[in-house]
Amino acid sequence: MLKGDNQYFLDIGYYSGKGSLTILFTSKIKNFDEKNRSFVLVSTTEIPMIALNSMLFSLINSIKNNKKGVQSYQIRNDIYPIKLTNKQSECLFYLLRGNSMKEIAFILNRSTRTIEDHINLLKCKFNCVTKSQLIDKAFQLGFGQIIPPALLAF
Incomplete structure (x- = not known):
């Protein structure tokens, strides 16, 4: 995907060897370094399209707003103070x-x-x-x- 002089790269794959899906987004590939990289690591083997769409939408919005860093998603909710069905x-x-x-x-x-x-x-x-x-x-x-x-x- 190209945007002006900046090149953006989105790579989705199983990199950990443990069945975890990794989404890697890199901007300015020509000047690839740690400052120009964002990624999302999701700890699950299968992700339904609705959840993946939500994560990608959030990631793309962060990129549009020039936010760099890590976004994470929890697959469980038993660590939160409010218990939900x-x-x-x-x-x-x-x-x-x-x-x-x-x-x-x-x-x-x-x-x-x-x-x-x-x-x-x-x-x-x-x-x-x-x-x-x-x-x-x-x-x-x-x-x-x-x-x-x-x-x-x-």
Whole structure:
């Protein structure tokens, strides 16, 4: 992919030998060095397209904003202080990526009312009144970096 005088390179592969998918993004290939490199390491063997799309979207936005560094995604959520059910984790995952309740209902093959119930329970667990507060608090607590395990099941 070319952008002006800068060349960008995206390489996705299994480099660790342990079945971990590595996404390597390099800018300015002609002057390749540690300052011009960003990468994402995901510790899982298989990544569904929806999760991979989300990670790539986040990575591309960081590059557009000239942010260099490491982005990481957690595959588990048992290390966070607020415990969520699988469905709550899935709803929050899609909500944090800008999906509406109707879109989440379609993706998860549930009724809109069921998704509304999950979101309302999430607001209670996060001690929030509005959906905007829920989104802000979830990002502050690091939930934006979690991929629910159910999304990794095939």
